[in-house]
Amino acid sequence: MLTVATTPEQAKQVISEWKAQGLTVGLVPTMGYLHEGHESLIKRAVAENDRVMVSVFVNPIQFAPGEDLETYPRDFEADKRLIEGAGATLVFHPEPADLYFPDACTYVNVEGITAELCGKTRPTHFRGVCTVVNKLMNISQADRAYFGQKDAQQLAVIRRMVRDLNMNVQVVGCPIVREEDGLAKSSRNTYLSAEERTAALVLSRAVAEGQRLMEAGERSAATVLGAMKQLIEAEPLARIDYVEMVSWDDIKPVETVDGPVLVAMAVYIGKTRLIDNFIFGE
Amino acid sequence: MLTVATTPEQAKQVISEWKAQGLTVGLVPTMGYLHEGHESLIKRAVAENDRVMVSVFVNPIQFAPGEDLETYPRDFEADKRLIEGAGATLVFHPEPADLYFPDACTYVNVEGITAELCGKTRPTHFRGVCTVVNKLMNISQADRAYFGQKDAQQLAVIRRMVRDLNMNVQVVGCPIVREEDGLAKSSRNTYLSAEERTAALVLSRAVAEGQRLMEAGERSAATVLGAMKQLIEAEPLARIDYVEMVSWDDIKPVETVDGPVLVAMAVYIGKTRLIDNFIFGE
Structure with missing residues (x-):
């Protein structure tokens, strides 16, 4: 009850x-x-x-x-x-x-x-x-x-x-729970049109790309974030609010990874602001 | 133990x-x-x-x-x-x-x-x-x-x-606990010289004067506070930080009493900042 x-x-x-x-x-x-x-x-x-x-x-x-x-x-x-x-x-x-x-x-x-x-x-x-x-x-x-x-x-x-x-x-x-195609579950996903719903996949694809680079040994924030931004900017319906790498414990900008980091983004898909992220090295 | x-x-x-x-x-x-x-x-x-x-x-x-x-x-x-x-x-x-x-x-x-x-x-x-x-x-x-x-x-x-x-x-x-002569007990009273200790009695005397006026029916903040300030200003070692009347529930300035009020003061005696107050109408 x-x-x-x-x-x-x-x-x-x-x-x-x-x-x-x-x-x-x-x-x-x-x-x-x-x-x-x-x-x-x-x-x-x-x-x-x-x-x-x-x-x-x-x-x-x-x-x-x-x-x-x-x-x-x-x-x-x-x-x-x-x-x-x-x-x-x-x-x-x-x-x-x-x-x-x-x-x-x-x-x-x-x-x-x-x-x-x-x-x-x-x-x-x-x-x-x-x-x-x-x-x-x-x-x-x-x-x-x-x-x-x-x-x-x-x-x-x-x-x-x-x-x-x-x-x-x-x-x-x-942990983040995702749709089958990768989009992070969010109550705000309901705002998306069918076309925007497809475009929104750039967020989880950028997360995957960032993770892939870091697991391959990349430690430069500029390189990781650059690759992620390039991927998002290729989507005409997407507009970046931020894509950043910060220390996970105190959320300060990081240039070179030497501890647990949070790689986080906020991206507008049309008028809808979506967020996604991954934590590396925790 | x-x-x-x-x-x-x-x-x-x-x-x-x-x-x-x-x-x-x-x-x-x-x-x-x-x-x-x-x-x-x-x-x-x-x-x-x-x-x-x-x-x-x-x-x-x-x-x-x-x-x-x-x-x-x-x-x-x-x-x-x-x-x-x-x-x-x-x-x-x-x-x-x-x-x-x-x-x-x-x-x-x-x-x-x-x-x-x-x-x-x-x-x-x-x-x-x-x-x-x-x-x-x-x-x-x-x-x-x-x-x-x-x-x-x-x-x-x-x-x-x-x-x-x-x-x-x-x-x-x-409630406030006072010395026999009226001075509100405070750890900071230890800062006072013998002469300042005597001068510090203006605070409790001002409290008593404010209470007397309000119990006699005075409802004008300016009148009550004016009498209190006059008493304090007569003491050469005293310097007023504030003497104010505010509503007791939300500490907003009051001109005419029509509910519970706090009448509060902070006064420097030499270099020592002392406070005292009374609540009326609670």
């Missing part, structure tokens, strides 16, 4: 009963419109914890004006079926006014590590992400929280927040 | 044993050099919780360059005696390097409510306070945390942080 909580108080009541029984809690924060990527997170959380809370919340404070807050796809009935099928028993589905007081004025800021990649073009994005994830971790009192590696910078930023604030939760990163 | 933990891991180990037994935990965050004001917080925490953790930590990130970080008084042996005498069983006494990683980059910011009063002259102060208190709340997993009303803006800011981040801790504000 799936319990739906719409306010923090409702969710906390369920959680406090679990905690009183000494049960462990897994948290899977999502923006809904769930796909097999989310499903893999929920199943892993179910396997590793006594109880799992999935949050379904399109968080307004991580969107900037002009981004796709209003059009972000939503289908809560389908989400509930997927969540229940994956074995979670609590879904937290608040409205923005349930989660943010009108005079809310507290933000969790992770500096430095948020300056590169998505932080460059989305300067208030990670502040919104960290604030809502901090809230969800507090509401759920989670022992473990699950994040996809597709949002790799987000995963690094959340790990840093949890470490720096001495939070009592283990952050678990999970 | 008093246990001294110097790292978050040591403190968390003690706390997790308490939590496994279902015990409630009270937290009293301090900067040490404890006096009867702190003692009253610890005793209340002991009365209201199964176990109490007192932290003794002069938090560098809430001091700005030029403030009194280096000279802030310290006496850990005396602090331990007071803490044990008041009935707490765990003291958390880290060095800055135990609490902050060299690459720590996460801050908790409460905006708006931190703009007035002490926030005007100490613009990074509350960011440092909120960040360390958030960490201490996570380390202690406190059910209740105790703060003196002498730092009234701090109390309001911490309450707002806990509310906005859905933290699982109750913030308890406790």
